[in-house]
Amino acid sequence: MLPFARVAILGLGLIGSSVARGVRASMPSVALSGYDADPQVRETARAIDLVDDVADTAGAAVIDADLVILCVPVGAMGGLAAEFADDLPAEAIVSDVGSCKASVVEALTAALPGATIVPAHPVAGTENSGPEAGFAALFHKRWCIVTPAPDAPQVAVERVSEFWRRLGADVEIMEPEHHDRVLAVTSHLPHLIAYTIVGTASDLEEVTSSEVIKYSAGGFRDFTRIAASDPTMWRDVFLANKDAVLDMLQRFSEDLSELQRAIRWGKGDQLFETFTRTRAVRRSIIEQGQDDARPDFGRSDH
Amino acid sequence: MLPFARVAILGLGLIGSSVARGVRASMPSVALSGYDADPQVRETARAIDLVDDVADTAGAAVIDADLVILCVPVGAMGGLAAEFADDLPAEAIVSDVGSCKASVVEALTAALPGATIVPAHPVAGTENSGPEAGFAALFHKRWCIVTPAPDAPQVAVERVSEFWRRLGADVEIMEPEHHDRVLAVTSHLPHLIAYTIVGTASDLEEVTSSEVIKYSAGGFRDFTRIAASDPTMWRDVFLANKDAVLDMLQRFSEDLSELQRAIRWGKGDQLFETFTRTRAVRRSIIEQGQDDARPDFGRSDH
Incomplete structure (x- = not known):
């Protein structure tokens, strides 16, 4: 029925x-x-x-x-x-x-x-x-x-x-409250970051927009997909889930500062360790059927 | 010949x-x-x-x-x-x-x-x-x-x-120097950000790793692909292109702080304006054949 x-x-x-x-x-x-x-x-x-x-x-x-x-x-x-x-x-x-x-x-x-x-x-x-x-x-x-x-x-x-x-x-x-915390990290923060980096890339003086677009296959193009999502929908999400988003953003900024410091001081071991740890997350997502297992999401040119 | x-x-x-x-x-x-x-x-x-x-x-x-x-x-x-x-x-x-x-x-x-x-x-x-x-x-x-x-x-x-x-x-x-500036924004910064956010998501107390993986289709999964790239290669990139990466990172952090402030103070118009501007970049990348035009990169389940 x-x-x-x-x-x-x-x-x-x-x-x-x-x-x-x-x-x-x-x-x-x-x-x-x-x-x-x-x-x-x-x-x-x-x-x-x-x-x-x-x-x-x-x-x-x-x-x-x-x-x-x-x-x-x-x-x-x-x-x-x-x-x-x-x-x-x-x-x-x-x-x-x-x-x-x-x-x-x-x-x-x-x-x-x-x-x-x-x-x-x-x-x-x-x-x-x-x-x-x-x-x-x-x-x-x-x-x-x-x-x-x-x-x-x-x-x-x-x-x-x-x-x-x-x-x-x-x-x-x-x-509902737990949902909002979980989605703040798996969806809202990623969108905010993607919108930000696409904006940052558009505002450079010595690197032209045309160069940003031409060489976007180095990783940037992935972010532009998310940053093409509906602006009204996302404005509302950030206003409605303000507290959870701001908290996740704070944690992200702290972690980013730590990597920034590792780069500045040439701490290769720390970078290597961080970059190794994140690989396992991808593996789990593929295993659980939450993403395409083909390289590069199976983009058409492969 | x-x-x-x-x-x-x-x-x-x-x-x-x-x-x-x-x-x-x-x-x-x-x-x-x-x-x-x-x-x-x-x-x-x-x-x-x-x-x-x-x-x-x-x-x-x-x-x-x-x-x-x-x-x-x-x-x-x-x-x-x-x-x-x-x-x-x-x-x-x-x-x-x-x-x-x-x-x-x-x-x-x-x-x-x-x-x-x-x-x-x-x-x-x-x-x-x-x-x-x-x-x-x-x-x-x-x-x-x-x-x-x-x-x-x-x-x-x-x-x-x-x-x-x-x-x-x-x-x-x-x-070579201009190359390193351009790629700092179209490739190196996106990788650093992706590695960071995947690390941040792995370290939360009240949201479990299993939840992060389950609900990753909200946007997070895209970042995990980039953050699964070779750790040795990327450690070397950040150490070798330190100055350009740190400069781009500084600009990104400033832009992120501005959006953070807009969220905290409920400035919906500013968010909407930023999110609208970034759509055009995606369009140009598709037009120039630098990404798959199908929604969601043509992931297999669509």
Whole structure:
């Protein structure tokens, strides 16, 4: 039996449109409605037949749903929830796909008093954005972290978990606060670092932008992929998960200073030791199927 | 006409073995000799028939060569050159593939007085190491930067350039010092940052290593690929290109502090502006064929 029969997807970008395609592929009998605040996105969604019904308001999209998933930047969750609060069926479960969870649990709980709220975070994505960037396999073999609000019934948590398993994900249940600490290091800090280094490289005087681009295969190009991610989404992540990000950043800066000092004083042994230790992490990620084992991610020219 | 007839490759790791395979593929009539300081690597090279003759000393490998390419960590260049100095034919050209060039020009010039020295740096690689990790297509459509010693004759520079073009690379001529500044930002700094963040993530108390690995698809896994690169090679790069790396690192740290401050004080507009600016760099890299245009580098699960 399917966990839900009528799913409303609010926000039809990369993740929302991937959820829609995943539902179509793995649960084809589910009735799908969708909404996006951007009229242009709604038009595209209709043109590519992304969902059964693209509504012109959030309220119209949720009115029949038994699952409502908010797929918008985390700073927009509360406002969007307020928009459809009056139209939300009493028995519907509200979920989302945001990259921070404590602030989202708080915003949804405040905007939807009495509703069943089971936030989730599929740890998956690409650097592309918009309704045409999504694809059904995005969540295959990726983890989806479910962070239920304190009063969410167990059966609701299980239904949302089953929904994600049907999209191909493995599910883990976690406290929202712990999620935010874990993701600060595995996702938020890496994005901040990547945005920074791409910015630094763009601002040099004696090395031209054209040189930076030409010789980017030395390692820099990897960072530019992450730094091409959606700016609105990431602005909201850093504002919403401020404390955890600042703490991780502080640790990173201390470690970087130590390596900086090792370089300045020519401490080769210390550098070698650090660089050796980090190899094992890569090996574990490959072994656990969390990355492509082929060299260089299997980039097309190899 | 081929630029060289008898090529000696000293150091049979990822790059050396890729050069060997590239020569076999694109210049099959060239006689290839090889040497590696590690007897195990020499044995593997013989077993996989990497070159025509695997010599047991560097001197024996170069004795008939008209091109000698040193493919060892930059800190080992001078010592290796001294080993074969007495056996180097007077008309041979000496080149290398090191990631820093000023220190290599200096070390080779000192060890090989009177020799024709034309260092080069193919900006290509993967996170794998050793004689079995190489492949002929590694240099296809990548840049190879040639940084001739001051007294190298133009014809020697042209022959080395043609050699790399035959391996599929585009060639650029550059001053060694400028090369080291450019690569400090497009390659050395990214590696240092990646090694640091992978180390930081391994040292957390309340987030376990197993969580870091499980949820690495949020961005972290990209950094682990770079941080799996050869530790000896990278130790030498940071020691040899110290000044340029420390300068770039200083700029990076300043930029990171600025973003840190923007997060602490909730300056969303500033974050949004920075994150928007960096998107354009990615676009240029794709347009110039320096990275895979498919989302997520075309990783296998998409």
